Structure formats: structure tokens, C-alpha cells
Amino acid sequence: MIQLLICADDLTGAMDTGVQFAKKGIRTEVLVGRQVDFDRIDPAVQVLVVDTETRHTSPAEAEEAIYRLVVRGLEAGIRYYYKKTDSALRGNIGAELGGMLRAGGKPLFFFPAFPKNGRTTSKGIQMVNGVPVAESVFGKDPFEPVRHSRVGDIIGEQSQARVRDCLPGDALAPTCEDDILVCSAETDQELETWSRQFPENDSLFLAGCAGFAEYLPNSISFVREQPEKTVASEKLVVVSGSVNEITLLQLQESKAQADLWIELSDRQKFDPSYTQSEEWQAQLRRIREPDCHLAVLGVGRIDLEHEGEFERQTPQSQHRDVVSSNLGSIAQDILHNIKDVTLAVFGGDTLYKLLSLADTRIRPCWEIEPGVVAAQLQMEGETRYLITKSGGFGSSDMIGKIQAAVNPCKEEF
Numbered sequence: 001m002i003q004l005l006i007c008a009d010d011l012t013g014a015m016d017t018g019v020q021f022a023k024k025g026i027r028t029e030v031l032v033g034r035q036v037d038f039d040r041i042d043p044a045v046q047v048l049v050v051d052t053e054t055r056h057t058s059p060a061e062a063e064e065a066i067y068r069l070v071v072r073g074l075e076a077g078i079r080y081y082y083k084k085t086d087s088a089l090r091g092n093i094g095a096e097l098g099g100m101l102r103a104g105g106k107p108l109f110f111f112p113a114f115p116k117n118g119r120t121t122s123k124g125i126q127m128v129n130g131v132p133v134a135e136s137v138f139g140k141d142p143f144e145p146v147r148h149s150r151v152g153d154i155i156g157e158q159s160q161a162r163v164r165d166c167l168p169g170d171a172l173a174p175t176c177e178d179d180i181l182v183c184s185a186e187t188d189q190e191l192e193t194w195s196r197q198f199p200e201n202d203s204l205f206l207a208g209c210a211g212f213a214e215y216l217p218n219s220i221s222f223v224r225e226q227p228e229k230t231v232a233s234e235k236l237v238v239v240s241g242s243v244n245e246i247t248l249l250q251l252q253e254s255k256a257q258a259d260l261w262i263e264l265s266d267r268q269k270f271d272p273s274y275t276q277s278e279e280w281q282a283q284l285r286r287i288r289e290p291d292c293h294l295a296v297l298g299v300g301r302i303d304l305e306h307e308g309e310f311e312r313q314t315p316q317s318q319h320r321d322v323v324s325s326n327l328g329s330i331a332q333d334i335l336h337n338i339k340d341v342t343l344a345v346f347g348g349d350t351l352y353k354l355l356s357l358a359d360t361r362i363r364p365c366w367e368i369e370p371g372v373v374a375a376q377l378q379m380e381g382e383t384r385y386l387i388t389k390s391g392g393f394g395s396s397d398m399i400g401k402i403q404a405a406v407n408p409c410k411e412e413f
Contacts, residue, residue, distance in 0.1 A: 010348030019364035059095035066099030094158030107174035114211030241350030242391025328353025
């Protein structure tokens with residue numbers, strides 16, 4: 001029976017939060033799409049993560065999507081809710097928190113920190129590796145830069161909710177004047193301490209990222225099983241649609257060790273028919289060869305001054321969707337044509353397009369490192385192996401770490 005409903009705005013975020021429960025033996029499933037039939041969910045599932053894919057929608061659409069999902073969850077008898085937000089506070093933060101407030105009718109506790117990945121909240125200010133988020137790489141995002149560092153200011157861009165900052169050691173005691181309590185934390189110990197302040201029998205409306213989700217089992221009683229293990233293929237293919245500088249560095253770091261390394265061309269990114277071309281078929285044959293243990297395909301940096309032919313033919317407002325769709329098609333083609341492969345997808349948009357192109361079910365299993373998730377993918381009646389990562393996560397040698405996790409001496413994935 002579903003005890004906890006997690007509402008995520010993108011798919012890599014849904015994965016890195018869902019795995020916090022799965023790795024502890026709590027049956028967890030991730031779904032894509034807003035139309036959820038709770039009656040058809042496996043009764044053994046205790047945590048359901050729904051990717052509403054609302055990070056890039058209008059604020060009004062995002063708020064309504066969360067509101068409707070939570071209302072349907074309440075009608076289905078679910079008691080606990082978690083609005084999963086981006087740890088760098090990108091997306092429709094205020095609107096989505098507002099949607100949960102409207103549906104739940106109770107104050108909402110917000111824990112934005114993810115200390116294991118360098119995201120901390122200090123006196124209401126969101127920090128990335130010690131730098132205020134608006135001054136970090138996320139403030140330079142080419143599509144949707146984060147313009148404020150105070151969490152309350154980010155919420156206030158899209159919501160009239162009354163926000164109060166809470167510091168470690170404060171009691172979580174909302175008053176009639178409070179809508180959202182932003183709870184600061186700079187360490188995992190502080191997050192764990194916060195998690196033990198909730199009465200177990202109360203219904204709860206919470207928000208945050210994977211950082212606080214790890215400690216939610218302190219507040220909610222779950223039935224636990226032996227965590228699921230699975231064997232992976234040692235052939236690793238990385239498909240990256242992220243333009244985040246952290247991921248771009250990871251791609252560059254992998255260049256020397258890759259058997260095939262491709263910075264995707266203008267045509268590969270913008271031509272919808274690319275996967276039908278002989279060029280792609282030749283690359284696919286190279287990936288399939290037994291001596292190709294690591295292939296890396298990434299979009300590279302955005303160059304606004306030197307647009308290619310296919311890019312010029314694509315309206316700028318459609319760039320993100322077209323590129324992620326093409327990368328999703330490339331990833332699907334790899335899975336369809338190469339059975340013995342582990343696919344790593346960097347970036348939530350690309351992952352969403354991959355899963356929306358096929359009849360799939362996904363179950364997170366464990367973490368390679370914080371925010372980097374190993375999962376089982378049920379696709380076309382077969383079990384495939386998938387690794388997911390948000391563009392902003394991971395060390396510079398991340399691809400090497402992933403390859404080590406699926407190399408020949410592996411026992412378990």
C-alpha cells in the first residue's frame with residue numbers, strides 16, 4: 001500500500017529521491033506522467049514517485065498539476081506527501097509548493113539541503129559548495145538561471161505564501177501565520193535531527209530534495225525487505241543532454257578512456273531523422289563491437305554565435321525539446337539494438353524523452369554515489385540496466401566511477 005507520494009518535477013530528480021527508499025529495502029516505483037491510477041499500482045509499493053515533468057512548464061500549469069495529483073492522492077487514502085524540488089532550486093519552486101499547500105490545507109515543511117552533494121541551507125540562503133546558488137554555475141544556466149539565493153525570495157517569485165526561516169535547534173511548531181517553514185541545514189546530522197521532530201501518526205506535507213528524503217524513514221514507518229540487487233552489462237554507453245558545466249567537465253575527463261567519444265554535431269542534435277542515417281548506423285555498429293567497452297555521446301557547450309544549419313531551422317523556443325527528443329531517440333535506438341549494454345543518461349530532459357518513447361517501467365535500486373542512481377528498466381518485456389544522473393551532480397571522474405561499477409569484476413549492480 002502506498003504510504004508516501006513523492007511529486008517530482010523531473011525524472012533524474014525522481015530517481016535520486018526514490019532510490020533513498022529503495023536502497024533501504026522499501027519497495028519504490030517511479031512513474032512518468034500526471035495521470036496516475038492509484039488502484040493499479042502494485043500493492044507491495046510503499047513509495048510512489050511521480051514525475052509530473054513540470055520544471056519547464058508555466059508556473060500556473062505546474063501549480064495545477066501538483067494540486068490535482070495531491071488531491072487524487074488524498075482521495076486514495078495516502079497520508080504522507082513530499083514535493084521533490086531541485087537542490088539548486090531551479091524550476092517552478094513557489095508554484096509547486098503553492099499547489100501542495102492548496103491541496104493539503106496544512107503548513108508545509110521545506111528542507112532544500114543536500115549536504116552530500118554540496119547543497120546546504122544557511123540561515124535561509126541556499127549554497128552550492130559554499131557559494132550562494134545565484135552566484136554558482138546555476139546562476140549562469142543558459143535556459144533558466146537561478147536569480148536569488150534566499151529560499152524565501154525564490155518562493156516569492158511565484159507565490160504569496162507566508163514563509164518563515166527555521167534554524168537547527170528551533171522547534172517545528174507552525175503558527176497560524178505560517179504557510180511554509182524553510183528549515184536550514186548544513187550537515188546530514190542536522191537533516192536527521194529535523195526528521196525526528198514529526199509525530200509519527202500525523203499526515204505530513206513536506207518538501208525538499210534527495211538530501212532530506214534519505215531521513216524520511218525516521219518519520220514514517222515502512223515495511224522493509226532485502227534491498228534488490230541486479231547484474232549489469234559491462235558495456236557502458238553514456239548519453240548526455242546536459243549543458244551544465246559539471247557534466248561537461250565529466251565528459252571531457254572521460255575522453256582518454258572512451259573507446260568512442262562523440263560531441264554531438266548540429267545534425268545529431270537537431271535533425272529528427274538522424275537515427276535513420278548511415279552515419280548513425282555506423283556509430284551504432286562501432287558501439288556494438290565487443291572491444292567497445294565505453295562510448296560517450298554528449299551535446300557539448302551551447303555556442304550562440306555559431307549556429308549550424310539544422311539549429312537555424314529550429315525555432316529557439318523549441319531547442320530544448322528538439323535536442324532532448326533526438327537524444328531520447330538515440331538512447332532508445334541503443335537499447336533496442338544492443339541487448340548487452342548498461343545505459344547511463346545524464347540530464348532529466350533526455351531521460352524523460354527516452355522513457356516517453358517506449359512502454360517502460362522503472363525501479364531505482366542503489367546509488368553509485370549521491371545523486372547517481374542504478375536502476376532496473378522494464379522495456380519491451382525485458383529487463384535493462386540504467387544509470388541516471390542530474391546534470392549538476394557528481395565529481396569530475398564520474399564516468400570512470402560508473403564504469404568501475406559495471407566492469408568485469410563486478411558481482412552486483
